Amino acid sequence: MENKPYLTPKQEKVLNFIRKRIGERLPPTIREIGWELGFKSTGTVRDYLRVLIQKGLVRRMNNKSRAIELTERAGFNKIPIIGTVMAGKPNLAYEEIQGYVDSDDLFLGRLGFDDVFALRVKGDSMIDAGILDGDVAIIKKRPNADNNDIVAALLDSNEVTLKRLRNKAGKFHLEAANSNYPPIFEEFKVIGKLITVIRKY
Amino acid sequence: MENKPYLTPKQEKVLNFIRKRIGERLPPTIREIGWELGFKSTGTVRDYLRVLIQKGLVRRMNNKSRAIELTERAGFNKIPIIGTVMAGKPNLAYEEIQGYVDSDDLFLGRLGFDDVFALRVKGDSMIDAGILDGDVAIIKKRPNADNNDIVAALLDSNEVTLKRLRNKAGKFHLEAANSNYPPIFEEFKVIGKLITVIRKY
DNA sequence: TGACAAACCACACATTTGTGTGGTATATAT
DNA sequence: ATATATACCACACAAATGTGTGGTTTGTCA
Structure with missing residues (x-):
C-alpha cells in the first residue's frame, strides 16, 4: 500500500x-x-x-x-476506502486510508464489454437478496451457471427474469428471494449470470 | 436511440x-x-x-x-440494456436493445473523484435497505443531508456508521434498516451522503 | 562556503503529427 | 456515360510536439 x-x-x-x-x-x-x-x-x-x-x-x-x-x-481513478463501517476511526484527510478501489475494477473488473449486458430490475422478487426495484443488474452472458448463482433466465413465456438457480436432485429450477413468490419449475434457459448490482440514490 | x-x-x-x-x-x-x-x-x-x-x-x-x-x-463504453426483468422479450442479438448505460455514468455519473470515498459495509444493520455485508458504499462528502437520506456519520465514539438520517420534530437521529438495531440518538456528524451501492458476486 | 533542490527562462533542433494536393483502380447506381 | 462510394498510394509541407543545452534565482542543509 x-x-x-x-x-x-x-x-x-x-x-x-x-x-x-x-x-x-x-x-x-x-x-x-x-x-x-x-x-x-x-x-x-x-x-x-x-x-x-x-x-x-x-x-x-x-x-x-x-x-x-x-x-x-x-x-x-481510485476511490479511497477510508474505513469499514462500524469499525475504526476513519480520517477524511487521507491519513488513514486503508486502500483504494480502482473505479474501473470496482465496476466491471476489466471484463470485456462484449459479453456483458444490463437489466434494470423491476419488482421486489429478489428483495431478500438485497436486489431492489430500479437496481441495475450487470449480467455476464453464459449458457449455464452453478447451484445458488443468481441468473438471468429466459422463460418459455419469452420473459426474462432474474432469479436464483437451484439444483434439487439433479433438476434445476428458479427461486425468487421473496417468500411471496413461488419457485418456478417451468422450462427456462440460462442466458447469463449476475456479476454486479449497482444502485444509485 | x-x-x-x-x-x-x-x-x-x-x-x-x-x-x-x-x-x-x-x-x-x-x-x-x-x-x-x-x-x-x-x-x-x-x-x-x-x-x-x-x-x-x-x-x-x-x-x-x-x-x-x-x-x-x-x-x-456502453452496456446495452436489453430489457426489463419480468417484462418484454429481450433479444441478445442486439435487435431489441432498449438503450445503453454509459459505464462511467452508471458508476459515478461524472462526479469528480475528489469528494468521493468508499466504505466497505460490514454487518447487516442496513439489510432492509438492500445494503448487505461486503457491499461497497460510495459516499459523497457533505456536512449535511436531508431527512431519510442514507448517510455516513461519524459518531462520538469515533466510529463511522452508515445509517438513515431521520428528522423527528427538528431533531436528527440515525436509524438502522434492521429492526434488531435500535435508533442512535447520541451525538454524530454527517460526513457524507450515500450515492451508490455496488455489489460484486 | 558549497552542494543541492525547487522553480523558473530562452532557444535551437529533431521528430512526430496533421494537412493538402493529386493521383489509381474497382464496383455500383442513375 | 458519368457520377459516386470504396479503397487505396505518394508526396510535400506546415504545424505541433518532444528533446537538449545552457542558463538564473532563491532557499535550505551540512
Missing part, C-alpha cells in the same frame, strides 16, 4: 492538471501544461515531469505526443 | 482499433492507425476518418495530435 510521496504545491498542481486532462480523455502536451500553469518555457514543464517521474507518479513514452500516464502510485 | 450506421468491414476495423487504443488510454495518431491496419499512406487513414466522422461515429479536433474521440453513436 504505497503512499503518495510528498509533493510541493506546484508539483501537485501539475499532477492535477494532467489528471484532469486524462479524465477528459486526452492527456496534455508539454506545451499545454505550460500554457495552463503559466510557464513560458517547455523546459520548466519538463523539469516538473522529471520529478513526477522520479517520484513514481508519472510514466512516459519517449518521442510520443501526449504519452503521459499516471501510475498506480498517483492514486487517481 | 440512434443506431450505429452501416459500416464496411474495413471501416469497422478502423473504428475498433481506435476504440482499443482509447481504452488503453491514448488515442492513436493517424500514422499509428495506418501502421496497425497496413496502410502505407496517411491519406488512406484520413479517408477512413472522414467517413467515420460523416457517419457520426467519430469527432476530431483540428491540428491536435491524437485528438480523436468516439461519439455516443459509436456505442462503445
Whole structure:
C-alpha cells in the first residue's frame, strides 16, 4: 500500500492538471501544461515531469505526443476506502486510508464489454437478496451457471427474469428471494449470470 | 436511440482499433492507425476518418495530435440494456436493445473523484435497505443531508456508521434498516451522503 | 562556503503529427 | 456515360510536439 510521496504545491498542481486532462480523455502536451500553469518555457514543464517521474507518479513514452500516464502510485481513478463501517476511526484527510478501489475494477473488473449486458430490475422478487426495484443488474452472458448463482433466465413465456438457480436432485429450477413468490419449475434457459448490482440514490 | 450506421468491414476495423487504443488510454495518431491496419499512406487513414466522422461515429479536433474521440453513436463504453426483468422479450442479438448505460455514468455519473470515498459495509444493520455485508458504499462528502437520506456519520465514539438520517420534530437521529438495531440518538456528524451501492458476486 | 533542490527562462533542433494536393483502380447506381 | 462510394498510394509541407543545452534565482542543509 504505497503512499503518495510528498509533493510541493506546484508539483501537485501539475499532477492535477494532467489528471484532469486524462479524465477528459486526452492527456496534455508539454506545451499545454505550460500554457495552463503559466510557464513560458517547455523546459520548466519538463523539469516538473522529471520529478513526477522520479517520484513514481508519472510514466512516459519517449518521442510520443501526449504519452503521459499516471501510475498506480498517483492514486487517481481510485476511490479511497477510508474505513469499514462500524469499525475504526476513519480520517477524511487521507491519513488513514486503508486502500483504494480502482473505479474501473470496482465496476466491471476489466471484463470485456462484449459479453456483458444490463437489466434494470423491476419488482421486489429478489428483495431478500438485497436486489431492489430500479437496481441495475450487470449480467455476464453464459449458457449455464452453478447451484445458488443468481441468473438471468429466459422463460418459455419469452420473459426474462432474474432469479436464483437451484439444483434439487439433479433438476434445476428458479427461486425468487421473496417468500411471496413461488419457485418456478417451468422450462427456462440460462442466458447469463449476475456479476454486479449497482444502485444509485 | 440512434443506431450505429452501416459500416464496411474495413471501416469497422478502423473504428475498433481506435476504440482499443482509447481504452488503453491514448488515442492513436493517424500514422499509428495506418501502421496497425497496413496502410502505407496517411491519406488512406484520413479517408477512413472522414467517413467515420460523416457517419457520426467519430469527432476530431483540428491540428491536435491524437485528438480523436468516439461519439455516443459509436456505442462503445456502453452496456446495452436489453430489457426489463419480468417484462418484454429481450433479444441478445442486439435487435431489441432498449438503450445503453454509459459505464462511467452508471458508476459515478461524472462526479469528480475528489469528494468521493468508499466504505466497505460490514454487518447487516442496513439489510432492509438492500445494503448487505461486503457491499461497497460510495459516499459523497457533505456536512449535511436531508431527512431519510442514507448517510455516513461519524459518531462520538469515533466510529463511522452508515445509517438513515431521520428528522423527528427538528431533531436528527440515525436509524438502522434492521429492526434488531435500535435508533442512535447520541451525538454524530454527517460526513457524507450515500450515492451508490455496488455489489460484486 | 558549497552542494543541492525547487522553480523558473530562452532557444535551437529533431521528430512526430496533421494537412493538402493529386493521383489509381474497382464496383455500383442513375 | 458519368457520377459516386470504396479503397487505396505518394508526396510535400506546415504545424505541433518532444528533446537538449545552457542558463538564473532563491532557499535550505551540512
